[in-house]
Amino acid sequence: MIRSIAHKEFVSTLRDRRFLVLSALVLALLLLATLVGRRSHQALQQERALAQHTVNDQFQNQPARHPHRVAHYGSFAFRPKSGLSLLDAGVDSFTGAVVFLEAHHQNSVNFSQAQESGSLLRFGETTVAFVLQLLVPLLIIFLCFGAFGEEHETGTLKLLLSQGVTLRQVAWGKIRGYGQAVALVVAPALALAATLLFVGAEYAAGPDLLARLLLFVVGYAVYFFLIIVGSVVVSAWQRDSRTALVTLLGFWMLGGVILPKATANLGATLYPAITKAQMDTEVHAEAQKGMNGHDPQDQRSAALKEALLKKYGVDSEEKLPVSVGGLVMRESEEYSSRVYQQHFAALNATYERQNAISTWAGLLNPYQAIRPLSMGLAGSDFAHYVHFQEAAEAYRYGLVQRLNMLQAGMGYGDKERRLGAETWRQLPVFNYQLPTLAWALPHLLLPVLSLLLWAVGLSWLGLRLISKTSIV
Amino acid sequence: MSQLTLFRLLLTYEWWHFRAARGLVLLTGLLLATGLYGIYYGTTEIERQRQHLATLPELTHHNVAELQQKFPDSADAGEIGYYHTTYAAHHPDAWAALSLGQRDVNPYYVKLRLLGLQAQLYATDNVNPVKSLSGNFDLAFVLVYLLPLLIIALSFNLLSSEREQGLLPLLLAQPVRPALLVGAKLAFRMGVVLGLAWLLSAIGMGWAGVPLDGRVLLWLVFVTAYALFWFGAVLVVTALQRSSAVNAVALVGTWLLLVVLIPGLLNLGVAAARPVPQGLALTIKQREEIHAGWDRPKAQTMNRFFAHYPQWRDTATIRERFVWRWYYAFQHLGDVSVEPLAAAYARGLQQRFVLVEQLNVLSPAINAQTSLNALAGTDLPTHLQFQSSARAYHDSLRAYYYPFLFRQVPFTHADYAREPTHSFTSQPELPTAYRGLGKLLLTVAGTFALGLVLMRRRAISPR
Numbered sequence: 001m002i003r004s005i006a007h008k009e010f011v012s013t014l015r016d017r018r019f020l021v022l023s024a025l026v027l028a029l030l031l032l033a034t035l036v037g038r039r040s041h042q043a044l045q046q047e048r049a050l051a052q053h054t055v056n057d058q059f060q061n062q063p064a065r066h067p068h069r070v071a072h073y074g075s076f077a078f079r080p081k082s083g084l085s086l087l088d089a090g091v092d093s094f095t096g097a098v099v100f101l102e103a104h105h106q107n108s109v110n111f112s113q114a115q116e117s118g119s120l121l122r123f124g125e126t127t128v129a130f131v132l133q134l135l136v137p138l139l140i141i142f143l144c145f146g147a148f149g150e151e152h153e154t155g156t157l158k159l160l161l162s163q164g165v166t167l168r169q170v171a172w173g174k175i176r177g178y179g180q181a182v183a184l185v186v187a188p189a190l191a192l193a194a195t196l197l198f199v200g201a202e203y204a205a206g207p208d209l210l211a212r213l214l215l216f217v218v219g220y221a222v223y224f225f226l227i228i229v230g231s232v233v234v235s236a237w238q239r240d241s242r243t244a245l246v247t248l249l250g251f252w253m254l255g256g257v258i259l260p261k262a263t264a265n266l267g268a269t270l271y272p273a274i275t276k277a278q279m280d281t282e283v284h285a286e287a288q289k290g291m292n293g294h295d296p297q298d299q300r301s302a303a304l305k306e307a308l309l310k311k312y313g314v315d316s317e318e319k320l321p322v323s324v325g326g327l328v329m330r331e332s333e334e335y336s337s338r339v340y341q342q343h344f345a346a347l348n349a350t351y352e353r354q355n356a357i358s359t360w361a362g363l364l365n366p367y368q369a370i371r372p373l374s375m376g377l378a379g380s381d382f383a384h385y386v387h388f389q390e391a392a393e394a395y396r397y398g399l400v401q402r403l404n405m406l407q408a409g410m411g412y413g414d415k416e417r418r419l420g421a422e423t424w425r426q427l428p429v430f431n432y433q434l435p436t437l438a439w440a441l442p443h444l445l446l447p448v449l450s451l452l453l454w455a456v457g458l459s460w461l462g463l464r465l466i467s468k469t470s471i472v
Numbered sequence: 473m474s475q476l477t478l479f480r481l482l483l484t485y486e487w488w489h490f491r492a493a494r495g496l497v498l499l500t501g502l503l504l505a506t507g508l509y510g511i512y513y514g515t516t517e518i519e520r521q522r523q524h525l526a527t528l529p530e531l532t533h534h535n536v537a538e539l540q541q542k543f544p545d546s547a548d549a550g551e552i553g554y555y556h557t558t559y560a561a562h563h564p565d566a567w568a569a570l571s572l573g574q575r576d577v578n579p580y581y582v583k584l585r586l587l588g589l590q591a592q593l594y595a596t597d598n599v600n601p602v603k604s605l606s607g608n609f610d611l612a613f614v615l616v617y618l619l620p621l622l623i624i625a626l627s628f629n630l631l632s633s634e635r636e637q638g639l640l641p642l643l644l645a646q647p648v649r650p651a652l653l654v655g656a657k658l659a660f661r662m663g664v665v666l667g668l669a670w671l672l673s674a675i676g677m678g679w680a681g682v683p684l685d686g687r688v689l690l691w692l693v694f695v696t697a698y699a700l701f702w703f704g705a706v707l708v709v710t711a712l713q714r715s716s717a718v719n720a721v722a723l724v725g726t727w728l729l730l731v732v733l734i735p736g737l738l739n740l741g742v743a744a745a746r747p748v749p750q751g752l753a754l755t756i757k758q759r760e761e762i763h764a765g766w767d768r769p770k771a772q773t774m775n776r777f778f779a780h781y782p783q784w785r786d787t788a789t790i791r792e793r794f795v796w797r798w799y800y801a802f803q804h805l806g807d808v809s810v811e812p813l814a815a816a817y818a819r820g821l822q823q824r825f826v827l828v829e830q831l832n833v834l835s836p837a838i839n840a841q842t843s844l845n846a847l848a849g850t851d852l853p854t855h856l857q858f859q860s861s862a863r864a865y866h867d868s869l870r871a872y873y874y875p876f877l878f879r880q881v882p883f884t885h886a887d888y889a890r891e892p893t894h895s896f897t898s899q900p901e902l903p904t905a906y907r908g909l910g911k912l913l914l915t916v917a918g919t920f921a922l923g924l925v926l927m928r929r930r931a932i933s934p935r
Contacts, residue, residue: 029733036740051752058760063767073763076756091601094577098752100591100759108596111751114577114604115596118825118852119845120742120838122574122607123735130736138728142721242636242717246625249724253621258506261613264606265513275524276598277559277583281531288538351600358602382602 005165005173006180013181019143023185026131026139030189033128034087038196041086048078048097056429064418067403067410068329074102075399077392077430079109082379083209084216087193088129090380093121099389101396101430103333103403106283106340108276109389128193129374132186132220133367134256137227140182141248144231147174148466149241168467171232178228186224190217211437216377219451223370226455233462236469255365263361263368267354274350279343287336300335301328323414326407333404337397344393348386355382362450369450376444379434383443387435395430402427478648482656483663490664496626500664503622507614507672511570514610515679518569521580528559528581529893536888549876549883550796553586558869558891560584560862565849565898567687569680570673571612571841573850577604582862586873588806589866590758590814593859594751611676612844615695616837617731619669623702624723626661629716630654630706631932636716641934650932654710662703669695687847690905694847697912698840704919711926713933734835742827748820754813761809765802777801780808784878797877804870818856825852829904833911843908849898858896865894 013019055076062070078098085092096109114121124130151157160170194213231248238244274282290296305324309315317324362369375381406423407414490496535557543551562580579597607613631654634640644650673695677688709722765773770790778785790798807814832839845851872892876883 032737036744040740040743047750047752051750051756055756058756065766069763069766073759078752091605094599094601094604096596098755100755108598110594110596110755112577112596115574115855116748116751116821116824117739117743118821118828119573119841119850120735120739120828123739123838123841124732126733126736126740134732135728242720245717245720249720250625257617261606261609262506262509264603265609268600268603269513269516272520273598273600275527275581276596277528277531277581278524279598280583281534285534347598351602354600355602358606382600385601 002169002173002176005160005170006176009174009177010180013143013177014184019181022139022142023181026135027185027189029126029135030128030131030186031192033126033131034189034193034196037086037089037127038200041081042200044097045081048080051076051098052078052080052430059427059429060425062421062424064420065424066415066418067326067406067423068103070424071103071400071403074100074396075430076100077388077395077432079385079388080432080434082384082434083197084212084378085380086197087127087216088374088378088380089125089127090129090375090378091382091385092380093117093125095385099392101392101399103329103400104336106337106344106393106396109392128189129371129378133223133370133374134252136182136186136224137256137367138252139185140178140224140227141231141245141252143178143181144174144228145235145245145248146241147171147178147232147235149235149239149244152239153241166467167236167469168463171236171463171466174232175225175228178232179225182224182228186220208436212377212379212440215437216374219370219373219377219448222451222455223366226366226451226458229455229458229462233458233465236466255367259361259365260358260368260371263358264354267357270357271350271353273347273354274343279347283336283340283343286339287332297332297335300331304328304331318412321411322408323410323412325414326404326410330401330404330408333397333400337393340393344389351382359446362447363453366451366454369447369454371447373444373447373451376440376447377437379440381443383440384435387439388432391432392430395428399427475649475652479652479656479659482648482653483660486657486660490660499622499625500668503614503618504668504672506609506618507611507668508675510609510611510614511672511676511679513608514569514572514676517572517576517608517610518564518680521564521575525561525563525581528561532558540885540888546882546884548796549873549881549887550799552883552888553796553800553873553877556585556888558584558893560858560865560894561896562855562858563895563897565900566680566682567691567848567900568850568898570610570676570682570691571844571848571850572608572610573612573845573848574852574855575850576608578852578855580858582859584862584866584869586800586803586869588758588762588803589863590754590807590810591762593814593862594755611672612841612848614672615669615698616840616844619665619699620702620727620731620837622668623661623665623699623706624720624727626664627658627703627706628709628720628723630657630661630710630719632710632714632716632719635934640932644932644934651927654707654927654932658703658707661706662699665699665703666696669699687900687902690847690902690909691844694840694843694905694909694912697909697916698836701836701912701916701919704916704923707923708919708926711923711930713930730835731837735838738828738831738834738838742824742831746820746824746827748817748824751817754810754817757813758806758810762803762806765799765805768802770798773798773802773805776805780804781874784874787878788880797874800870800873800877818859821852822856829907832908833915836912836915839908839912839915843905843912846901846904846908849900851901853901853904854898857899861896862894865892868892 059075062073065073076098079095081092093113096112098111099109100107148157151160157170161167197209197213234248235241235244238247288297290300304327305317308320308322308324308327312320314320358368359372362372372381376383406419410417410419539552539555560582564575564580568575577599579595581597582593582595584592631640634643643653670692673692682688705723705726709719714722774790787797828838829842832842842851869892875881
């Protein structure tokens with residue numbers, strides 16, 4: 001019986017001209033977003049890959065230089081785009097593309113697209129995720145708002161029930177029918193996206209990307225399911241189909257427009273973050289004066305020098321086999337990086353507290369559950385951004401310390417000498433590996449839980465509500 | 473009964489009706505509350521930026537104290553230029569609190585040393601990208617995004633609900649012209665919405681402490697015209713005389729199209745039509761040029777530098793292995809070498825903005841957002857102006873330090889205080905705002921004309 005109700009809903013939906021027009025529109029937008037997303041993804045990816053290649057080349061082909069000169073010459077880390085960010089750009093447009101890596105300083109990641117766009121970008125980006133998260137639910141609302149109201153108004157509901165079907169079965173039948181109709185709209189676009197991803201050589205298609213894509217699809221399937229169930233429940237609860245429509249539209253606006261912005265802003269107000277200027281000053285002061293005021297820089301350097309003289313059993317710097325300058329620099333880089341790490345971790349902890357409000361709001365608002373899940377799977381969320389920053393900093397630190405050791409090995413009077421061009425070719429270049437799904441998943445537990453709770457809760461409570469409604 | 477008395481009577485009925493409809497009162501109250509939150513958020517955000525900006529001179533002060541300790545007597549100005557940091561600050565206009573624009577993604581200060589400018593100018597502040605993605609909940613957002621929704625909720629069933637409840641035939645049986653009926657209903661809703669918008673604007677202006685200049689009027693006129701545009705859309709939909717559900721879908725669809733879809737698609741189009749010359753290339757090239765300075769013959773570097781600054785040509789020939797004036801010379805030559813790229817980058821961004829401004833006629837929402845940002849001085853052009861003022865400041869810093877460097881004058885403790893300082897306050901982009909207003913008024917007139925023509929074309933049918 002459920003099947004035949006589902007079939008009836010599916011067929012009559014397909015015959016509905018309004019639905020056809022709307023779904024054609026949504027499908028067109030999805031395809032457009034996929035194709036345009038691919039173009040801009042490719043352009044950004046190529047631009048960054050080329051730039052990374054250029055600077056790596058430049059680094060390895062330096063003339064003979066002193067290692068500390070090379071440490072100041074530094075390098076750049078360009079952030080590659082993840083494959084699935086084609087579908088969900090997440091926070092990528094608001095994060096920078098490149099960070100300059102040099103001795104002594106941890107620089108900001110610069111040149112974000114948001115800074116290059118003016119306020120138009122703030123209206124939202126037309127990505128596949130945007131269509132799936134906000135427009136498909138709207139389509140579902142238009143599809144389902146009259147699920148019970150219309151049957152009621154035409155009196156067909158009584159006829160159905162007189163054949164021994166329960167209200168619950170009617171509801172499940174409708175949910176199934178609508179689900180098929182929605183799948184018909186979304187599936188072609190996702191199939192196109194998957195093909196593009198796995199045909200294009202630039203996306204490094206592999207099991208990780210496949211798993212991410214699968215979860216992505218499953219996540220959205222659950223999301224659409226719960227929106228369909230929710231809309232059907234509202235249509236049964238608000239008998240009048242007009243009231244049901246207005247109620248559903250109200251929920252959509254509250255959940256899709258007002259709450260996400262309000263919670264994000266609330267987080268920023270509750271947990272203020274420190275500015276880069278202030279943070280750099282504090283890092284500098286602590287590195288100079290020592291953490292907690294203990295062992296300031298000059299004392300540390302003097303102690304290091306003394307220990308070296310003792311170790312090699314000599315009485316002056318000239319007689320040492322190593323360059324004191326290089327070792328002092330190594331110690332100071334080690335110390336200041338540790339200070340920086342603490343401040344960077346504190347800053348990110350603040351941001352995570354800010355963002356937690358939005359993520360927890362996912363329990364109240366399914367849109368705020370699918371959004372972090374989607375960008376987490378796409379590799380374009382905050383955690384992935386921090387992963388890149390940490391990788392860039394780890395590379396910077398490793399590179400600078402290698403150079404400091406090279407300098408130390410040059411012995412006394414290193415400043416008058418240079419190392420040959422072949423030295424630089426042996427140093428590793430920045431080669432960023434995108435994190436795996438296994439790394440990303442633990443960050444996404446709360447959104448996954450929220451979505452499942454919604455789906456289960458709505459199916460259980462909502463349908464109980466439906467079976468209790470009077471049919472007269 | 474005269475038409476005027478009748479009109480008043482109809483308004484009174486609408487008022488009773490509105491008071492009785494709990495949902496609508498609740499919705500209006502909700503919009504008032506979100507508006508107040510928007511004002512609160514905008515003002516606290518700007519206040520926080522002001523506080524941050526106020527700490528910058530302190531940071532510079534600490535830095536100077538540290539240098540004075542490090543160099544108890546006078547110092548080589550080259551050392552000071554290398555270790556001394558100062559800031560170019562972009563102070564907000566008071567209006568920024570009502571329309572934050574891009575002030576949260578574009579840094580509002582730049583940390584500067586005497587080194588090459590282009591490596592410093594594009595540094596960003598700490599930003600939580602998740603928050604930037606969600607956007608600002610300021611008064612402009614409430615007015616541009618949410619106010620139309622209130623208008624839609626209040627008026628989507630302007631006549632259709634009367635018809636659906638079977639009241640329309642009764643009403644039209646009275647000696648009331650249908651136009652007067654629609655007029656009174658619209659006028660009542662306009663009164664509620666505009667009253668709310670003006671109240672919020674007034675509270676916002678008071679809270680933000682804006683100066684009482686022409687912009688107060690400009691803001692109010694703009695907000696009024698924007699609300700009127702949406703009432704025009706309501707009039708058009710009402711004139712089509714469809715059911716409430718169709719009206720709701722049509723109006724929400726219009727909202728979706730103008731506030732969400734067109735901006736999103738336009739953004740894609742503009743990015744494709746005006747690709748920005750790459751900032752990445754600029755950064756790479758500048759570093760390469762500066763570091764090549766170490767490897768090139770000093771005389772070559774100095775001669776290139778003297779071509780730009782002939783006044784230092786007569787200074788002593790460099791024979792030392794390292795000397796600061798040579799170092800700063802090649803730092804500056806690095807900037808000079810990327811000047812065309814930097815100019816093209818800024819020009820590209822500006823052109824992108826101009827294209828958006830030209831096309832904003834496609835959506836009154838984009839028009840409203842760009843115009844309110846222009847009025848508050850919070851959009852891209854203002855940021856570009858700030859960057860060019862930071863560039864000028866860097867020039868003045870170089871002009872201050874060069875005599876010390878080239879004449880080899882020792883830098884004393886008293887010289888720190890004589891160093892130039894920087895301050896830039898956002899200026900409103902009034903021409904942009906006025907052009908926006910002009911376009912908006914035309915759109916409003918067009919929409920109302922269409923509504924009236926449709927009304928005239930087909931008499932209101934009672935069923």
